[in-house]
Amino acid sequence: MMRNLIRQILPASNKFESNLRNVLGYSPGDIQLYKTALSHRSVKEGSDQNNERLEFLGDAVLSSVVADYLFKKYPYKGEGFLTEMRSKMVNRATLNDIALKMGLKKITLYNKGDNSLKISQIFGNTLEALLGAIYLDLGYNKTKRWINKNIIIPHLYMDDLELLEINHKNKLYGWANKNGKVLEFETLDERIENGRRLFTIAAVVDGETIAQGKAFNKKDASQIAAQAAVEKLGIGA
Numbered sequence: 001m002m003r004n005l006i007r008q009i010l011p012a013s014n015k016f017e018s019n020l021r022n023v024l025g026y027s028p029g030d031i032q033l034y035k036t037a038l039s040h041r042s043v044k045e046g047s048d049q050n051n052e053r054l055e056f057l058g059d060a061v062l063s064s065v066v067a068d069y070l071f072k073k074y075p076y077k078g079e080g081f082l083t084e085m086r087s088k089m090v091n092r093a094t095l096n097d098i099a100l101k102m103g104l105k106k107i108t109l110y111n112k113g114d115n116s117l118k119i120s121q122i123f124g125n126t127l128e129a130l131l132g133a134i135y136l137d138l139g140y141n142k143t144k145r146w147i148n149k150n151i152i153i154p155h156l157y158m159d160d161l162e163l164l165e166i167n168h169k170n171k172l173y174g175w176a177n178k179n180g181k182v183l184e185f186e187t188l189d190e191r192i193e194n195g196r197r198l199f200t201i202a203a204v205v206d207g208e209t210i211a212q213g214k215a216f217n218k219k220d221a222s223q224i225a226a227q228a229a230v231e232k233l234g235i236g237a
Contacts, residue, residue, distance in 0.1 A: 095124030
């Protein structure tokens with residue numbers, strides 16, 4: 001307790017720690033743990049140096065906290081509704097947006113010269129890794145309170161999420177069927193970027209490419225392409 005008090009009074013030893021404290025709202029106990037959580041594999045190859053293991057842990061912690069929150073908030077809703085709401089709250093696009101709003105991009109260590117990372121969702125993944133670090137540093141109960149205070153309450157609006165359509169492919173297929181259109185998703189490109197496969201998928205309507213999406217798996221790339229196509233075509237607007 002005395003150590004944390006001293007750290008709060010004295011200035012941070014460097015800019016990274018100062019920015020990290022601003023994001024967390026408290027002084028971290030183990031700076032190296034948080035540096036690992038904020039280190040992408042593009043700059044740290046070793047599994048004990050990058051954030052992939054912490055991302056795995058943080059994903060599980062976040063899912064547990066969100067499940068608990070939904071179970072208590074909707075006492076009369078069934079399993080299907082709760083599962084869908086949890087998917088909306090923890091999906092990659094949502095977490096990536098929250099991470100950017102929280103300022104994680106400024107303190108995430110990644111290869112800024114890799115253009116493919118700019119269109120991926122590494123900051124949402126980094127947020128999950130950060131939650132893994134918080135869990136190891138503070139324990140489950142304090143992490144739960146942190147998630148509620150810093151993620152759920154300020155960023156996740158239940159009324160809006162209840163109306164949100166997260167499966168853009170289904171939405172686009174529904175539009176195509178209703179209007180007699182032929183919808184296909186085609187792989188335009190597949191290449192290796194930093195040891196991972198990067199896919200470029202196109203949403204094609206009646207032979208015309210409407211939009212494209214890029215991601216490190218085909219499912220995410222096609223969803224990104226579908227979302228862009230939905231927005232471009234004004235479906236549901």
